[in-house]
Amino acid sequence: MKPQAISFVAKSGTGxxxxxxxxxxxxxxxxxxxxxxxxxxxxxxxxxxxxxSYRFTDAGAATTLITSPDKLALVKxxxxxxxxxxxxxxxxxxxxxxxxxxxxxxxxxxxxxxxEGHSRELLSRTVLGDGELLAVATDASLDLDVPxxxxxxxxxxxxxxxxxxxxxxxxx
Amino acid sequence: MKPQAISFVAKSGTGxxxxxxxxxxxxxxxxxxxxxxxxxxxxxxxxxxxxxSYRFTDAGAATTLITSPDKLALVKxxxxxxxxxxxxxxxxxxxxxxxxxxxxxxxxxxxxxxxEGHSRELLSRTVLGDGELLAVATDASLDLDVPxxxxxxxxxxxxxxxxxxxxxxxxx
Numbered sequence: 001m002k003p004q005a006i007s008f009v010a011k012s013g014t015g016x017x018x019x020x021x022x023x024x025x026x027x028x029x030x031x032x033x034x035x036x037x038x039x040x041x042x043x044x045x046x047x048x049x050x051x052x053s054y055r056f057t058d059a060g061a062a063t064t065l066i067t068s069p070d071k072l073a074l075v076k077x078x079x080x081x082x083x084x085x086x087x088x089x090x091x092x093x094x095x096x097x098x099x100x101x102x103x104x105x106x107x108x109x110x111x112x113x114x115x116e117g118h119s120r121e122l123l124s125r126t127v128l129g130d131g132e133l134l135a136v137a138t139d140a141s142l143d144l145d146v147p148x149x150x151x152x153x154x155x156x157x158x159x160x161x162x163x164x165x166x167x168x169x170x171x172x
Numbered sequence: 173m174k175p176q177a178i179s180f181v182a183k184s185g186t187g188x189x190x191x192x193x194x195x196x197x198x199x200x201x202x203x204x205x206x207x208x209x210x211x212x213x214x215x216x217x218x219x220x221x222x223x224x225s226y227r228f229t230d231a232g233a234a235t236t237l238i239t240s241p242d243k244l245a246l247v248k249x250x251x252x253x254x255x256x257x258x259x260x261x262x263x264x265x266x267x268x269x270x271x272x273x274x275x276x277x278x279x280x281x282x283x284x285x286x287x288e289g290h291s292r293e294l295l296s297r298t299v300l301g302d303g304e305l306l307a308v309a310t311d312a313s314l315d316l317d318v319p320x321x322x323x324x325x326x327x328x329x330x331x332x333x334x335x336x337x338x339x340x341x342x343x344x
Contacts, residue, residue, distance in 0.1 A: 021231045028232025035235040036228035056208035057243075059193045060200030063207040063270075065263050067253050074246040074263055081239050090262075091237050091246055098235075 003035060004168055005088055005098040006161060007106050007131065010113035015151075019113055019137060020099050022154035023161060027097065030162065035095035037087060039102030084108075097165050107131045109164075115151065116140040135160055175207060176340050177260055177270040178333060179278050179303065182285035187323075191285055191309060192271050194326030195333060199269065202334065207267035209259060211274035256280075269337050279303045281336075287323060288312040307332055 010016040020036065027034045056064040057075050065074045082090075084106050092098050100108060109132045112122055116139050135147040137157050142148060149157050182188040192208065199206045228236040229247050237246045254262075256278050264270050272280060281304045284294055288311050307319040309329050314320060321329050 017227070021227050024228055024233050025231040028234070033234045034232060036233040036237070038225070038228070038236075038238045040238050040240040053210070055189065055193050056196055056210070059197040060206060061196045061208040061271075062200070062205045063264055063267055064210075065208070065259060066210045066212050067259065068212040069253060071247060071249045072254075072259070074248075075243060076246075076263075077243045081241060082244075087237060087239065087244075091248075092235055095235055099233075 003088055003092045003095040003098045004165055005037070005092075005100050005108050006134065006164070007100040007103055007108040007110045008113060009104050009110050010115075011118060014113045014115040014118050016101065016113045019151065019154060019157065020101055023158045024099060026155050026158035027161065030158075032096045032162070032165075033094065035092040035098035037084070037092070037098055037100045037103075039081075097161065099161075105131075109134050111149070111157070111160075112136045113151065114138040114140060114142070134164060175260055175264045175267040175270045176337055177209070177264075177272050177280050178306065178336070179272040179275055179280040179282045180285060181276050181282050182287075183290060186285045186287040186290050188273065188285045191323065191326060191329065192273055195330045196271060198327050198330035199333065202330075204268045204334070204337075205266065207264040207270035209256070209264070209270050209272045209275075211253075269333065271333075277303075281306050283321070283329070283332075284308045285323065286310040286312060286314070306336060 008016055008020050024034050024036060053064050053066045053073060053075060057077070063074070063076045065072060084100070084103055088098060100106065111134055114122055114136050122136065122144075133146050135149050136142065136144060137149040137151045139151045147160065149160055151157075180188055180192050196206050196208060225236050225238045225245060225247060229249070235246070235248045237244060239245075256272070256275050260270060272278065283306055286294055286308050294308065294316075305318050307321050308314065308316060309321040309323045311323045319332065321332055323329075
């Protein structure tokens with residue numbers, strides 16, 4: 001059943017990345033092995049010109065991996081993005097939980113981040129397809145049939161994720 | 173048998189990384205899927221403060237992966253470096269050839285880079301353990317029982333690697 005994964009979805013400008021960052025910090029400090037998976041819609045450069053990893057990738061290497069005593073870094077070119085399930089299985093098999101950002105239509109269980117005034121409706125009630133809506137992290141007063149979590153209390157969100165994770169592990 | 177791998181070994185200051193970069197470029201332009209694997213002796217930072225990948229890793233994520241339409245980038249923390257064979261198998265299975273740098277005692281077939289005046293003896297005749305010495309890329313006149321390749325003609329080194337690779341693939 002590893003790894004369990006939850007997708008954080010939101011319209012832009014809600015502070016979703018900051019919330020994910022805070023939940024990562026909280027769960028990690030509790031001893032969980034936490035993974036983070038983000039879909040970057042635009043091209044990005046992770047490494048610096050002049051660094052060996054950049055030089056190798058720039059020269060044409062389809063896969064570049066640098067290791068050090070404390071971590072490894074991989075850059076892998078592809079023609080098309082691998083399916084998320086494949087990414088989870090191949091790169092996150094040793095994680096307890098993966099917090100996913102930016103795969104709105106993934107079919108994963110979801111927490112929606114909803115900030116008052118940023119949009120008129122919940123994403124998960126409109127464009128989202130499959131994937132159970134577990135909770136909404138918000139600063140608004142909403143009337144919903146799922147739990148509301150306080151967007152401004154990341155530890156509450158971490159509590160919720162942890163409880164969900166423990167429930168899933170017991171069920172497995 | 174995939175991926176085939178060759179380790180480039182040298183004392184520091186020989187321009188080994190530049191040679192590897194040039195051989196990557198040459199082989200890639202010939203249509204090979206080329207991987208690069210480097211052991212960084214020191215801690216390194218591949219990503220920038222402020223970038224999402226950095227934020228997630230810094231927050232405590234043990235594994236962070238960012239994907240875009242053209243590539244993915246992974247940062248994975250570890251307590252100890254995985255064995256090189258495991259790195260090759262897990263991350264480079266779809267490559268034709270991996271050029272390895274910085275794993276001197278790996279047991280892989282090796283090309284030593286030797287620049288005149290930088291050292292008095294070949295590394296592969298002293299500290300290196302297992303791993304066949306395939307050739308020496310050098311600008312010196314040496315009397316050796318393995319082929320000498322011109323360090324200043326990277327395409328010659330690429331030719332050698334390609335011929336070796338084709339021979340291995342035929343033998344497999």
